[in-house]
Every structure is written in C-alpha cells, then in structure tokens.
Amino acid sequence: MQALKQFLHSLSVQNRSAHTISNYRRDVEMFLAFYLTGETEVKRTGEQAERLSQFNGWSTIPSDAIRSFLGDRVQQGISARTLARQLSAIRSFYDFLLLEDKVTKNPAKGIRAPKQPQPLPKSLDVDWTRKLLEQPLNSWQDVRDQAIFELLYSAGLRVSECTDLDLTPGLDQLDSGWVRVMGKGQKARLAPVGSKAQEAIHHWLDIRKDYAQADERSVFVNRQGERLSVRSVQKRLDQRTLQAGLPTKMSPHRLRHACATHVLESSGDLRAVQEMLGHANLSTTQIYTKLDLQHLAQVYDQAHPRAKKGK
Incomplete structure (x- = not known):
C-alpha cells in the first residue's frame, strides 16, 4: 500500500505524534481489511496480507463501504470516540489522495x-x-x-428555573408541596418540594423584604435587591462546598442530578423522575408518558431523602 505509506510520511512531516500516526495506519488498514474480506482483523501474513499490500483501488471504494464498516464496528460495541477517530483517519487519508490526484472524490x-x-x-x-x-x-x-440549594436538590430544578422563579405564580402552591417553574421551551410545570426545602424557603421569605427592592418579583435577590444570577448561584455553591469540606467540584446541575438519582434509586419509577425533571424524553426512543400529580407526589414522598419531616 504505497499510498498509505506516503500518507503516513506526510503526517510525520506535519509533526503529528507517533501515537496518532500509528492509530491512523491501523485504522486505514482495518477499514481496507473489512472492505476486502469482511473482517476487521489485520493479518500480517497469508492471503489477506498479500491483498492488502497490493491494493491500489482506492478510487473504487464507495461511501456505503465506509458506512458498512462503521456499522460493523458499532455492532462490535466499539466506542463512539474510537469510531470518530477511525472515520477521521479514513477521511484524512482520502483528503491526502485528493491532493495527490490519486482519487477524484472523498467517499468519507x-x-x-x-x-x-x-x-x-x-x-x-x-x-x-x-x-x-x-x-x-x-x-x-x-x-x-440554603433555600436555593434545598430547592435545587428537592425539586430537581435547573438552576435557571430557580433564578427565574417569581413569588407568584411560582410559590402560590408552596404550602401544598409544589413550585411552578417555567422550563425549556417555555413549558410550565409543577415540581415537588419536600419539607426541608419548604422550611428553608419560608425562612428566606421571612427576611426577604429587608433585602429585595419593593417592586422586585423574583424569589431570590442579590445584594442590590435584584434578581440573582445563575453565575452568582454557582459562586455561592463553590463557597458552600469548601465550607462543607467536600473533596469534589460542585455545580447546581449536580444537585439536580443527585435529586433524580436518589429518587430513582429508591423508587425505581423512571417515569415519575421524568415528570419531575420536566423532560420531554429520557432517550430518543422513549415516548413521553404523563403522570398525574397524585402519583408523582406519592413516589416523591416515599423516595426523596429530604421529602419528609424529621429527616
């Protein structure tokens, strides 16, 4: 495969790493072996090795052959990262062949x-x-x-849903265990709030008037009495993480994920978690299934670590 040797030499001239060059050689050889024999194992001796070494028909390989190769690799359980690299190797090789006028198009x-x-x-x-x-x-x-972090963990909110929360209609049903948030696509939903979060929010509301501007509608305000930003929540969470001595990087989304994980681990009810988080889909193949609020409340109360009093 004189063309492949020339391609690998060009990579060396470009100061590509020995590791990259080795991967690209193996990837192109593996693809060619699959194209010629239907196998991705590259044999260094025997009939296959001879066919590989003498092959010069790169311009005859169609795009479907590359798709078939990738499909075969998917069935073998090869990771998406590896497949992306192998496709990149094949595409780069054909770009080289185009520059050398050895092919008229790049099938990749x-x-x-x-x-x-x-x-x-x-x-x-x-x-x-x-x-x-x-x-x-x-x-x-x-x-x-405290009210913010309890709410993020209790209701599994996105941080933007928390900072966008207004006194009304957001907290109109707080004492019944719900907050009304505006999710992605401007879709409103009710999210469950456990007793710990309710207590923390009420504690904040008791003093909020001393720090919020008179006409401010947002639940959570900054030192200027205006709506708190997402970035400010992240900074305050970083400080709280250090204060707690946790050896980990924290983010508001991690609290949302922890909420979903803990409820799912305890209940096993995937659809209830889907409803709670406001996901239209949990995967590209799963149909969104509505749950009534009574069922969601029952699952939540039984499963969330901070949903009930006394926890």
Whole structure:
C-alpha cells in the first residue's frame, strides 16, 4: 500500500505524534481489511496480507463501504470516540489522495460519526448531600442560599428555573408541596418540594423584604435587591462546598442530578423522575408518558431523602 505509506510520511512531516500516526495506519488498514474480506482483523501474513499490500483501488471504494464498516464496528460495541477517530483517519487519508490526484472524490465526506454520548455528572451520595445542606447559616445570604440549594436538590430544578422563579405564580402552591417553574421551551410545570426545602424557603421569605427592592418579583435577590444570577448561584455553591469540606467540584446541575438519582434509586419509577425533571424524553426512543400529580407526589414522598419531616 504505497499510498498509505506516503500518507503516513506526510503526517510525520506535519509533526503529528507517533501515537496518532500509528492509530491512523491501523485504522486505514482495518477499514481496507473489512472492505476486502469482511473482517476487521489485520493479518500480517497469508492471503489477506498479500491483498492488502497490493491494493491500489482506492478510487473504487464507495461511501456505503465506509458506512458498512462503521456499522460493523458499532455492532462490535466499539466506542463512539474510537469510531470518530477511525472515520477521521479514513477521511484524512482520502483528503491526502485528493491532493495527490490519486482519487477524484472523498467517499468519507458527508458521513457522520456516531454521536459521542454526553456523560452524566457524577452524583452525590446522600451523606455528602446532607453535609452540603446542613451547614451553619451566619448571614442573610446563607439563609437565601440554603433555600436555593434545598430547592435545587428537592425539586430537581435547573438552576435557571430557580433564578427565574417569581413569588407568584411560582410559590402560590408552596404550602401544598409544589413550585411552578417555567422550563425549556417555555413549558410550565409543577415540581415537588419536600419539607426541608419548604422550611428553608419560608425562612428566606421571612427576611426577604429587608433585602429585595419593593417592586422586585423574583424569589431570590442579590445584594442590590435584584434578581440573582445563575453565575452568582454557582459562586455561592463553590463557597458552600469548601465550607462543607467536600473533596469534589460542585455545580447546581449536580444537585439536580443527585435529586433524580436518589429518587430513582429508591423508587425505581423512571417515569415519575421524568415528570419531575420536566423532560420531554429520557432517550430518543422513549415516548413521553404523563403522570398525574397524585402519583408523582406519592413516589416523591416515599423516595426523596429530604421529602419528609424529621429527616
């Protein structure tokens, strides 16, 4: 495969790492082995090795062959990251062949690699969550923050849903265990609020009037008496994490994820968690199923670590 050797040499001239060059060689050889024999294992001796070494028909390989190769790799359980690299190797090789006038088109152009799965944030165990939330409150900001963090964890809110929360209609049903939030796509929903979060919010509301501007509608305000920003919530959470001595990086979304994880681990009710978080879908193949609020409240009360009094 003189063309492949020339391609690898060009990578070396470009100061690409030995690791990258080795991967690209293996990826192109693996694809060619699959195209010629239907196998991705590259054999260094025998009939396959001879066919690989003598092959020069790169211009005859269609796009469907590359798609078939990727599909076969998916069935073998190869990670999306590896598949993306292998497609990149094939595409780069054909770009080189185009520059060398050895082919007239790149069959890998327009083929998309499988999507990289987005890793979920690491959850918090219940003990770490409790340690974060049960810190001394030494200032009015601490009281406000306690209400925010309890609410994020209790209701599984997005941080923007929390900072966008208004006194009304947001807290109209607080004493019944619900807050009304505006989620993605301007879709309103009721989110459950446990007793610990209710107590923290009421504690904040008792002093809020001393710090909020008279016409301010938002539940949570900054030192100027105006709506608190998402960035401010993150900064305050960073401070609370240090105060609690937790050896981890914290984010508001991690509290939301912890809420979902703890409820799901205790209840096993995926649809209730889906409703609570305001997800239209939990996966691309799962149909969204509505639950009535009574069922959601029952699952939540039984499963959330801070839903009931006395916890």
